[in-house]
Amino acid sequence: MSNQATLRITREINSIQKNHDLSIAVACNEKDVRDVKALIVGPADTPYEFGFFEFAVRFPKAYPDSPPSVTATTTNGGRCRFNPNIYSQGKVCLSILGTWRGERGEQWSSAQGLESILISIQSLMSSNPYENEPGFEHANSSEDKKNQKAYIAKIRHESLKVSIVQRLETYLGIYSDGTLADPPPLEPEDPDLDVDVEPEEENAMFEPFKDLCKRRFLWYFPSYMKAIAEVESDHHQGEKFVAMPFESPGNMMPGTFDYSSLKKRLVLIRQVIDMETARWAEEGAHLVKRESSFAASLARQRCLLVETYKTRHNLTLDIDLHTPDNPFVWILTYYGRPMTQLDGGIFRIRMSxxxxxxxxxxxxxxxxxxFHHRIGTDGVLCYFPKKLDELGSHVDAIIEAIEEENPPYDPRTLVNLEASRLFWGADGQGKKTYNRMLRRSVQASLEGE
Known part of the structure; x- marks a missing residue:
């Protein structure tokens, strides 16, 4: 591959990573820039909603004159055909990739790139994926409409089961029987090993989206549970999926409905993520004990931020430690700014x-x-730091998230479903109710409720 092609691939990857798109993420293998993994988060209001769908991308030596190859890897071991154009074996049928016949002008050109490919794949994840099947425009019979409903139903179920539940269970070491893998010891095997954190094994699998999926799971957990509540009564336990006319042996989506089990597994995942977060503090305490340079750096960063916020006009923010001498859990105390909706409130925020x-x-x-559309009923905050590696940027983003009074509508950022429904409701009364409930929660913060 030429240096020019390598530079272009690198630029495309960096561009996607910098634009903070909430639906698309990419990462390349450090040993080979042509080896790329991409994650598409299922669009809201579709049966794919907030699912995590991964694709392997391989750039040819002739790139960009030739398109990359793209393989879907979220297939439940080749048993899930998530779309008429996304096969259970991983094939992605798109004219832009040269894997599907298309109209003139829809073929690949060197002006296109990785982002346009991922957006094209994402567009397949519609509210009615049956429409991607050729001849759909003529599917108007009652049987066709019944099939469309059945197809949407099983995609929704398998999106929850395969792309969310199974993926997170693998990341968290949750076995199929609900038991947990033993966590690694807090102390390294060699007490004289001069490292802050145990390094990953060299042969560890390239898994760049673990943390992203865990954080998004915390955001979207209420949406997952709501999705199940809305449809579980439509399907009895063990009901078999309906086979579609376009499915064939080896390229279909067999299975049965089991929403009862999915609910329990989602709740367990939520609990294990909380356990993992609590373990960070334990690991941090051990690093402090070992006089870790990273622990010392965290302590310095906190002290600098404390001084920085003392000089911020019209803003009062305290940054303390939850436990003395352990800088891995910060407690932010935010005082609502005067003349804002949060005026007079006092809010305690834990940052692990x-x-x-x-x-x-x-x-x-x-x-x-x-009561805020960015804060879940369990207190989880959805926020976006401009610089992921700077904790000061995280603190700034926390404040910006709760102070923004007229945010643009984006369903990917709405973690409090009731607050979001009121804030962006069809009538003006909903917004008034939202503001009233927000002010009540501000007043309650003063009373220690």
């Missing part, structure tokens, strides 16, 4: 920092209840 930061991003929870 991983010993592997920035590979694992902080997890932020409001311990003081605040």
């Amino acid at each position: 920092i991983s010993p592997r930061h920035p590979d694992e991003q902080p997890r932020v929870v409001f311990e003081t209840k605040l």
Whole structure:
């Protein structure tokens, strides 16, 4: 591969990573820039909603004159055909990739790139994926309409089961029987080993999206549970999926409905992520004991931020430690700015920092209840730092998230479903109710509720 092609691939990857798109993520293998993994988060209001769909991308030596090859890897071991154009064996049928016949002008050109490919794949994940099957425009019979409903139903179920539940269970070491793998010891085997965190094995699998999926799971957990609540009564336990006319042996999506099990597995995943977050503090305490340079750096960063926020006009923010001498859990006390919706409120916010930061991003929870579309009912905050590796950027983003009064509508950022429904409701009364409930929670913060 020419240097020019390598530079172009690198630029395309960097461009996607920098634009902070909430639906697309990419990462390349450090040993070979042509070996790329991509993650597409299923669009809202579709049966793919907030699922995690991974694709392997391989760039040819002739790139960009020839398109890359793209293989779907979220297939449940070749048993899930998630779309008429995304086969269970991983084939992605798109004219832009040269894997499907298309109209003139739809073929690959060197002006296109990785982002346009991923957006094209994402467009297949519609509210009615049956429409991607050729001849859909003529599918108007009652049987066709019944098939469309059945297809949507099984895609929704398998999106939850395969792309979310099974993926997170693998990341967290949860076995099929609900038991957990033993966590690694807090102390390294060699007490004289001069490292802050145990390095990963050299032959470890290239898994760049673990932390992203865990954080997004915390955001979207209420949406997953709501999706199940809305449809579980439509399908009895063990009901078989309906086979589609376009499915064939070896390229289909067999299975049965089991929403009862999915609910239990989702709840367990949520509990294990909380356990993992708590373990960060334990790991941090051990690093402090070993006089880790990273622990010392965290302590310095906190002290610098404390001084920085003392000089911020019209803003009062305290940054303390949850436990003395352990800088891996920060407690932010935010005082609502005057003349804002948060005026007079006092909010305690826990910021848990991983010993592997920035590979694992902080997890932020409001311990003081605040009725807000960016804050889940369990206190989990959805926020976006401009610089992932700078904790000061995280603190700034936390404040920006809760103070923004007229945010654009984006269903990928809405973690409090009731607050979001009111804020962006069809009538003006909903917004008034939202503001009233927000102010009530601000007042309650003063009363220690």
